[in-house]
Amino acid sequence: MTTATIPATAVDPFSPEVLADPLPFQAWLRDAGPVVHLKRHDVHAFARYEQVHAALVDWQGLQSAAGVGLSNFRFEKPWRPPSLLLEADPPRHDAPRRVLSGILGPRALRRLRERWFADAERLVDELLDGPDEFDAVPALAEAFPLRVFPDAVGLGPDGRENLLPYGNHLFNAFGPPNALVEAGNGRAAELGAWVGAQCARDALSGDGFGAAIWAASDRGEITPEQAPMIVRSLLSAGVDTTVHGIAAVLHAFATHPEQWRRLRERPDLARVAFDEAVRWQSPVQTFFRTATRDVEIGGIVIPDGSKILMFLGAANRDPRRWAEPDAFDLARDPSGHVGFGMGLHQCVGQHVARLEAEALVTALAARVSSIEQVGDGERHLNNTLRAWASLPLRVHRA
Template sequence: MTAPSSPRTAIAASDLDPFALDVLADPLPGQQELRDIGPVVVLERYGIYGMARYEQVHAALTDWQSFQSSAGVGLSNFRHEKPWRPPSVLLEADPPHHDAPRSVLSKILGPRALRRLRDEWMADADDLVASVLSRSTEFDAAIELAQAFPLRVFPDAVGISRTGRENLLPYGNHAFNAFGPSNSLVADGAPHVAGLSAWVGTQCTREALTDNGFGAQIWAASDRGDITAEQAPLVVRSLLTAGVDTTVNGLAAVLYAFATNPAQWQRLRSDPASMRNAFDEAVRWESPVQTFFRTTTRAVDFAGVTIPDGSKILMFLGAANRDPRRWEHPDSFDLDRDPSGHVGYGMGLHQCVGQHVARLESEALLTALVRRVESIELAGPTRRHLNNTLRSWASLPIRVRQAR
């Protein structure tokens, strides 16, 4: 089937529902199908366009003038629909409104901050791994490592209270679900949204934050006039949303990668300098953020077709990161690969501003594991946590052999 787009050509169409629960549980076959159909595909179920090949996804991500974020990075089109919460001043904004918050956060999360945190996070990771291994050599890595470590160190760095941190993952889960359609996943979270949103909003106020964390620095930037007082809590909120769930799932991805590729774990142990490369390869391979939307700002001639003004474009980041047109043996997790250029953190001016923080968390956790663990393997069936946007884990049981 085809859907006409202009006199020049026709765009191939697909009836695939990328948000169907079975597809979310196993997205790879559908991603391959969309890549094979063509560079741009009409997704008939939603009346939108899709891109699953690396070349087109990368091009659209870097062309914010044609493919805007300010109309929403989810299925909802903010030109016509009211968002469920105030839009993100980073993720759902374009220049010039995007520039000042981005500049402020880039400085706060820059090299100086990472140098300050490095020794502390390395010690925290070592303490966490030692504690887990003292209890058992079989445990759920998704819960006891991938979730536990970011929830231990990152909220401290932001400067929020220790009370109520159990709300962070449910809030983020709903926020990322809400980028998709109003399906059962969104409905499951809806009864809790008001309470979760109120708690997160309180954490973003100046009064709730410690005086030495990222949050306090954001408010200080508003005092200097770098951003407005209205923007400050929204920037803090961005940290608490995008800075936790994506890292949790990135850490789970790298642990799963090593548990299912034992030779690569030995490769890492023989060359610990490859730790940061390992995290990026895992992000390419698993793509914790699977999809994001853009909206055309005008009729756009793209990949040989014309996409009308105001069209929603679903970009399949996970599909692009496994596109054989870009990557050799893309379905393999390989520490000898150069994964730079993957779109797991986005690309262009909306590329994840906190990606270096996530890399440091991964480096700290892997360093602690390499020091203490000789081998990692799966200890039972894994279980996915379904989300409209994220590739998540509900359970990742592993068995380790401790180093002598």
């Protein structure tokens, strides 16, 4: 098959118009075919669940070490030293992944559960002492992860305000070098230097995820050179994504009052609610891979060395996979969504994100009888993330 027979579009998925409301374009992509050529960036794109899933799990044929953004590390110098997790392939990926999976695994997180639930209750109580209307982005979605996650990593008290802009730039940088990237370039070196400094052993407390990473290097499971880079991965991918995931679940409930009532009847649905919101909003919208050889997907041969773009958000709303995909519905089983990716690189921090969201949603459900969104809110544009700049909510105390 030649490229002439592959559906193609000149639309730029990273343009402000598409980023502000990606759903119509993603629906078009899904219906156009299993593979679509994006002329603007000369890459092949997958938007259907079947092909996105197949591409995510095929680490042998579609690699990450050439970058998971548009930039191809075979030919271009990365803007920062590549991640040992996100931007690595087996065998180099094995040891860092194994160590971090253990540190962030559900078993290891049990010791944080009680503390995080108590922290969430305190945060919600403080918030409910104030006005009924508030912007949920700073008040909850940012406040809670920033309250618990840097402590869990073991960061010092100073400079934590750098975490969100660093993550924001990192996720912009996976896209093309557009105005969003240019806007972040000015502070990139400064933020990168701050993050780098926090990864040193003596910058971290003795009891957090960071110290556990360094302890693994003492046991030879990773090298001392790898340890700070793995801490950096936590600080890169562990904050913005969770913030936008929590904002997504709050937006979902604020616009689906019947689902909020259902949650209040069955508070144990909090975990399902978060995953359903991650499916429905897909805070991480896209990632790229690079073909390691000529790879056939969806009846098309992707040539060796070329980039492909996976629309996770589109796959999570593919009617070929999901009944009523546009509905946020706690009765649905969202298992198998690709909002955390799938396969070898599936989000290593997913259990941390779930625990944070479960703690916050559970605290809210016990205290708030209804949530409504005040107006449309304001989207925050990012080349990779689907996010809110402002999400005004009105709540009624139970």
